[in-house]
Amino acid sequence: MALIEVNNLSKTYKKGDNVIYALRNINFDIQEGEYVSIVGKSGSGKSTLLNLLGGMDTSATGGVYYNGKNLLEMTEKELSYHRKFTVGMIFQSFNLIPTRTAIDNVKLPLIFSNYPVRLRETRACELLYNMGLYNRALHYPSELSGGEAQRVAIARALANKPKVILADEPTGNLDTATSSEIISLLQMFNKKHNITVIMVTHDKETANRVSDKTVLLSDGEIIKTTVNQKK
Amino acid sequence: MKISDIILLAFNNLKRNTFRTVLTMLGVAVGIGTLSSMVSLGRGVSQNISSQMSRNDLFTGLTISSRDFGFDSSPQSSRLLTTERQVVPLTDSTIYDLEQKDEVAVVFPELIKPAVIVFKGRSVNANIKAVPVKMGGFYPFDNIKLGEFYSSESEPCVVLSKNVLNRMGIYTDKVSSEDPSSVLMPVDSVIGADIEIITKIFDIDKIDLITSSKKQLPLKNDTTILRVKGIVETNSFSAGIFSDGIFLPTKTCEYIPCIDLQNVYDIINGNSGKYGKYNSLHVRVKEHSMLKKVKNEAEADGFQVFSIGDKLDDFERVFFMLDSILAAVGIIALVLSVFGIVNTLLMAIYERRKEIGIMKSLGATSSQVKLIFYFEAAMIGFAGGLIGVLCGKIASAASSRIANSQLENFIDSNIEYFTYSWEIVLLSVLFSVVVSIAASIYPAGKASKIDPLNALRRE
Ligand SMILES: Nc1ncnc2c1ncn2[C@@H]1O[C@H](COP(=O)(O)OP(=O)(O)O)[C@@H](O)[C@H]1O
Ligand SMILES: [Mg+2]
Numbered sequence: 001m002a003l004i005e006v007n008n009l010s011k012t013y014k015k016g017d018n019v020i021y022a023l024r025n026i027n028f029d030i031q032e033g034e035y036v037s038i039v040g041k042s043g044s045g046k047s048t049l050l051n052l053l054g055g056m057d058t059s060a061t062g063g064v065y066y067n068g069k070n071l072l073e074m075t076e077k078e079l080s081y082h083r084k085f086t087v088g089m090i091f092q093s094f095n096l097i098p099t100r101t102a103i104d105n106v107k108l109p110l111i112f113s114n115y116p117v118r119l120r121e122t123r124a125c126e127l128l129y130n131m132g133l134y135n136r137a138l139h140y141p142s143e144l145s146g147g148e149a150q151r152v153a154i155a156r157a158l159a160n161k162p163k164v165i166l167a168d169e170p171t172g173n174l175d176t177a178t179s180s181e182i183i184s185l186l187q188m189f190n191k192k193h194n195i196t197v198i199m200v201t202h203d204k205e206t207a208n209r210v211s212d213k214t215v216l217l218s219d220g221e222i223i224k225t226t227v228n229q230k231k
Numbered sequence: 232m233k234i235s236d237i238i239l240l241a242f243n244n245l246k247r248n249t250f251r252t253v254l255t256m257l258g259v260a261v262g263i264g265t266l267s268s269m270v271s272l273g274r275g276v277s278q279n280i281s282s283q284m285s286r287n288d289l290f291t292g293l294t295i296s297s298r299d300f301g302f303d304s305s306p307q308s309s310r311l312l313t314t315e316r317q318v319v320p321l322t323d324s325t326i327y328d329l330e331q332k333d334e335v336a337v338v339f340p341e342l343i344k345p346a347v348i349v350f351k352g353r354s355v356n357a358n359i360k361a362v363p364v365k366m367g368g369f370y371p372f373d374n375i376k377l378g379e380f381y382s383s384e385s386e387p388c389v390v391l392s393k394n395v396l397n398r399m400g401i402y403t404d405k406v407s408s409e410d411p412s413s414v415l416m417p418v419d420s421v422i423g424a425d426i427e428i429i430t431k432i433f434d435i436d437k438i439d440l441i442t443s444s445k446k447q448l449p450l451k452n453d454t455t456i457l458r459v460k461g462i463v464e465t466n467s468f469s470a471g472i473f474s475d476g477i478f479l480p481t482k483t484c485e486y487i488p489c490i491d492l493q494n495v496y497d498i499i500n501g502n503s504g505k506y507g508k509y510n511s512l513h514v515r516v517k518e519h520s521m522l523k524k525v526k527n528e529a530e531a532d533g534f535q536v537f538s539i540g541d542k543l544d545d546f547e548r549v550f551f552m553l554d555s556i557l558a559a560v561g562i563i564a565l566v567l568s569v570f571g572i573v574n575t576l577l578m579a580i581y582e583r584r585k586e587i588g589i590m591k592s593l594g595a596t597s598s599q600v601k602l603i604f605y606f607e608a609a610m611i612g613f614a615g616g617l618i619g620v621l622c623g624k625i626a627s628a629a630s631s632r633i634a635n636s637q638l639e640n641f642i643d644s645n646i647e648y649f650t651y652s653w654e655i656v657l658l659s660v661l662f663s664v665v666v667s668i669a670a671s672i673y674p675a676g677k678a679s680k681i682d683p684l685n686a687l688r689r690e
Contacts, residue, residue: 051684054592056592056683056684056687057684076596076597077596080591080594080595080596080597081594082594083591083592083593083594084593084594085594089592091687095585095588095589095592095687096589097586097589099243099247099586100243108589108590108593109593109594111232111233111236111240112232112590112593112594112595112596112599113594114232114233117233117235117236156593160594
């Protein structure tokens with residue numbers, strides 16, 4: 001059975017009498033350990049899809065199944081559990097809390113998951129170390145470069161050992177060199193730790209290079225799914 | 232999420248805008264300070280003043296008699312009235328029965344003898360009254376400041392009322408300006424000095440059974456010399472029985488010979504023995520509220536009861552009104568500080584919208600978000616309440632002192648107008664925390680409903 005099954009997923013936005021289809025009848029499966037890229041033009045519904053997969057949004061029709069359970073029918077509690085333990089989200093704008101240091105940002109999800117207090121420091125240090133940020137632990141987000149900030153965000157997303165990483169244009173704000181650094185990190189976690197990665201990008205080339213599968217969205221519809229054998 | 236986590240998160244959030252946090256805390260401090268001061272003022276006034284008053288004979292004392300208290304006390308009218316009803320005699324068993332009542336603190340027979348007092352070469356008419364040793368625990372004898380109360384029923388001593396001394400023109404503190412003949416005597420020279428008590432007794436030699444034409448009463452003087460042991464003073468809340476006269480131990484008083492005029496009338500009217508051993512009993516109830524019950528019971532038993540206290544119920548209603556007004560003032564202050572908390576938290580929500588979105592995207596539940604806000608409010612409430620209550624305590628102690636210095640000529644000074652007990656301090660802080668949390672319910676609910684998707688969408 002696939003880890004994630006998306007069935008007939010549709011989402012509309014109503015603006016007055018206008019109905020905008022952000023997603024229209026989406027169907028696909030994702031296996032555990034897969035690296036999937038979602039590509040498409042701006043406004044094609046990529047973020048909408050990713051937010052539905054992350055349990056950030058449930059107002060859609062159809063189904064988003066993780067291990068057979070439909071996210072769209074989950075209670076508030078189940079959804080926060082999903083966000084805490086099943087997925088880790090990474091955003092284009094990093095979304096670090098500016099008033100907390102790097103290590104405190106990484107510790108935040110450990111607070112919500114009731115991770116043992118005495119192990120938090122070790123866990124956060126270990127994550128930052130893996131990101132090559134050990135010497136940035138006490139820096140505030142404003143004191144970090146874009147690449148460093150995104151690596152802190154990845155460390156934070158991985159804190160509670162999620163099965164799936166959802167990355168919405170993680171390199172959108174970064175230069176090419178830093179972007180490939182971030183992509184390599186995601187690749188590394190995908191390969192070494194068997195973490196499923198779903199990444200939104202509009203860089204088709206990178207998508208095809210790094211991912212097992214590329215999903216092309218246009219106007220809320222999947223118009224093409226490419227399986228990248230060469231990987 | 233552990234409590235320590237919540238406290239840390241809340242603390243960091245408060246620290247972020249220290250100025251606003253401090254202002255909000257001060258708002259709470261003012262509210263709680265006002266409320267707790269008002270409550271303790273209300274309690275202080277009604278408790279301390281009313282306890283001052285209700286310790287007094289005015290509010291807790293009653294006189295029980297077999298006779299009518301005809302204020303027109305001519306023998307004839309008293310005879311007419313008493314023949315209309317069954318007379319219940321006052322005996323030792325009456326005293327015993329009264330003492331058995333839970334409400335009754337003390338009972339003793341009133342024994343009063345008219346006399347002339349000679350002291351330091353000055354004399355005055357005064358009643359000598361038997362007051363048992365056990366009255367040393369009751370107003371006004373529990374608070375003798377000059378000298379002391381006696382400790383044995385047969386001690387050859389007296390306690391003088393300050394009034395009697397003053398009527399003789401003797402003052403221990405300052406000389407009266409109205410009485411030119413008045414003298415100042417140090418307390419030491421009054422306490423321990425001898426006092427002469429001159430009473431009238433029958434003089435057999437003067438009794439002329441045949442011709443009662445002689446215009447001289449068959450009486451002669453008897454002099455008893457006793458020692459002054461203390462001086463007792465009553466305040467303006469006293470009913471007056473102990474305001475004037477001189478007070479003697481029961482046995483000592485009984486030994487002093489004196490004609491009993493009441494007895495003479497009883498003999499004339501053929502009522503001898505009808506009223507029992509005692510003329511009247513003085514009864515003290517434990518609390519003012521019990522006065523009516525004891526009075527009613529004694530009346531039901533057929534006694535005549537006299538008290539002023541039972542007509543003074545109104546003062547309790549006045550205190551209740553005072554309490555209510557003070558509480559209302561405090562509550563208004565508190566409501567204002569509650570608005571401060573609500574406002575601060577609502578502002579915090581707008582500032583921290585994105586942060587709350589991030590926390591939710593990391594798996595924070597709505598209740599965890601709420602808890603952080605509750606704790607922020609609770610911490611504001613705790614600190615503000617503590618500051619408020621401590622400032623209130625200091626301010627009220629100061630104003631109590633001022634009030635006492637202003638009022639010392641009217642009532643006993645050193646009344647604590649504020650009962651600012653540690654209990655009130657504790658309860659106020661607790662109340663402050665509870666009210667603050669209550670104030671945070673709406674903002675916290677609002678915060679917990681923030682949609683992470685909306686909050687994280689880039690503008
Ligand atoms: N909150 C919203 N209200 C109305 N329309 C929205 C909203 N969010 C997204 N949309 C619309 O849904 C479509 C998909 O948006 P999105 O998923 O953000 O696209 P992408 O991430 O691919 O650029 C767009 O047409 C966008 O205008
Ligand atoms: Mg997008």
